[in-house]
Amino acid sequence: MNLPFPNQxxxxxxxxxxxxxxxGAGISxxxxxxxxxxxQTGLWAQYDPQELATPQAFRRNPKLVWExxxxxxxxxxxxxxNPGHLALVALESKVPQFTLITQNVDGLHERAxxxxxxxxxxxxxxxxxFENGRLVNSWPATNDVPPHCPHxxxxxxxxxxxxxxxxxxxxxxxAVASTQTCDIFFSIGTSALVQPAASxxxxxxxxxxxxxxxxxxxxxxxxxxxxxxxGSAGSVLPALVAAAFPPA
Ligand code: BV8
Numbered sequence: 001m002n003l004p005f006p007n008q009x010x011x012x013x014x015x016x017x018x019x020x021x022x023x024g025a026g027i028s029x030x031x032x033x034x035x036x037x038x039x040q041t042g043l044w045a046q047y048d049p050q051e052l053a054t055p056q057a058f059r060r061n062p063k064l065v066w067e068x069x070x071x072x073x074x075x076x077x078x079x080x081x082n083p084g085h086l087a088l089v090a091l092e093s094k095v096p097q098f099t100l101i102t103q104n105v106d107g108l109h110e111r112a113x114x115x116x117x118x119x120x121x122x123x124x125x126x127x128x129x130f131e132n133g134r135l136v137n138s139w140p141a142t143n144d145v146p147p148h149c150p151h152x153x154x155x156x157x158x159x160x161x162x163x164x165x166x167x168x169x170x171x172x173x174x175a176v177a178s179t180q181t182c183d184i185f186f187s188i189g190t191s192a193l194v195q196p197a198a199s200x201x202x203x204x205x206x207x208x209x210x211x212x213x214x215x216x217x218x219x220x221x222x223x224x225x226x227x228x229x230x231g232s233a234g235s236v237l238p239a240l241v242a243a244a245f246p247p248a
Contacts, residue, residue, distance in 0.1 A: 005243050009227050012184055012210050013244035018097035020182035021088060022175075022200050023233075026189020026215060028106050030082040030234035033075060037191060044068060054163045058130065062155050066146035069158045073124050081112035084188070084233030087241045089113045094245045099178035103190060103197050105160045118171045120197050126159035135159060172196065179203040188214045189233050192221040201225070 013019075025035035036049055047068070051057060058065045089112050092098040100117050102109055105124040109117050128135045131154025139147045139156060146155045161167050175197075179185060185204035192198045201221055205211050211225040214236045222228045229236050 005229075005240055006227060009210070009212065009240075010244050013240070016095050016183040018099070018178070018182045019091065019095050019184045019186070020099040020178040020204065020209075021091075021101065021186040021188060022190060022197065023088075023100070023102045023104060023109070023188045024190025024192075024197075025104060026191075027084045027233045028079065028082075028104055028108050029189065030084060030232060031079040031106075031108055033079050033106055033108070035189075044071065050163060053160070055165065058155075058157060058162070062130075062157075063145045066157070069124060069160075073158075076106040076108070076124060079106065079108065081108045082234045084237045085109055085112035085114070087233075087237035090245070091237075091241050092116070094241075097181075099175070099182065101175040101178065101197075101200065103194065105158075118175050120161070120167050120171055120175060122158070122160035122168075124158050124160055127156050128159045130155045130157045167196065175200055176203060179209070180207045182207075182209050184212065185209045186212045186214065187219075187221055187225070188237070190215070190219070191217075192219040 029035050052065055052068050085108055088100060088109070092100070092114060098116055100109060100114050102117060102119060103121050105121050107123050107125050126135060129149035129152060131149065132152050134151060136149060136156055139150050146157065148154065149156055179200050182204060185201055187201045192201070201211055202224070205224060212227040212229060213219065213221055213225045214229045214231065214233055216230060216232055
C-alpha cells in the first residue's frame, strides 16, 4: 500500500472544499459481499450476474431472478459496514461539501452513517412492482415466487437498475454536476466498466479535478487518474483520512 501518501495529495485533501466519491462493489468486498464480477458462490456460480440483472432475464425466469436477489438480500442483511465505509463517513465530516455516488445496491454506505448518498443503481432492500413501478413495502404472504403487487397483481421485483434500464434521472444529474464542481474525485472499488457511472471520473478529469483511484487491481481508469493508490479500500481509506486529518 502506498505509504507515505504523496504530500500534494494530503495538502489537496486538507484544502478541499468539495470532494466527490464514486464507489463500486469493491468497497463492500471487505464486508463479505462478493463483488459484482467475482464468481458467484455456490448455487449461483453457474450464472453470469450480467445475464441475470436484466429485465429480459426476469421476464424469462422471474422465479430464478427473484431468488438470486433474495439470496443477495440475505447476504447483505448479515453484512456490516467496514473501515472503508466508515473512513468515508469521517472524510465527509472534514470537508464543506461531500458527494457520495455509489453503484452499489447494498445500502452499506447508509448503514455506515454517510449522509449525501446518490444511489445510481437503486437499492436491493427496496421492492417495486414490475408493471407499475410503484415501491411496495409489504405484500400478502403467499407461496408465489416472485410475489405479486397488492395494487395491480403484477410481479414484484427489486428496486435496482438492470442492464438496459435507465438510471434515475435526478441521481445521474446530481452525480454529473458534482464532477464539474469537485476539487477531488475518488473512484473506489470499481472496475470502471459499467456506463454511464464509469464516465463520471472522466468528466471530473475533464473539469480539472484532482482524481484518485483506490483499487487492488488496475482498471481502464488507472492510467488516467492523478493518484492510483493500489490496495484495498478497507486499509487505504482509513490510512489516507488519518494522514490528511490526524486525530487531535
Ligand atoms: C443505461 C444493479 C441507458 C443490479 C447494476 C454506454 C452508455 C450507456 C449505457 C451503456 C453504454 N455502453 C454499454 C451500456 C449498457 C450497460 C453497460 O454499461 N454495459 C457494460 C457492462 C458495458 N449499461 C446499462 O445498461 C445502464 N443503463 O445506461 O441506460 C440505456 C438504456 C437502454 C439501452 C442502452 C442504454 C445500467 C447499468 C446499471 C446495471 N446495474 N447493478 C444489480 O446489482 O444486480 S451494475 C453492477 O455493476 C453493479 O451495480 C456494480 O456496482 C456495477 C459496477 O461493477 P463494480 O461495482 O465495478 O463491481 P465489479 O465487480 O465489476 O468490480 C469490483 C472492483 O472492486 C474490481 O475492480 C476489484 O479489483 C475491486 N476490489 C475488489 N476488492 C476490493 C476492491 N477495491 C477496493 N477494495 C477492495 N477490498
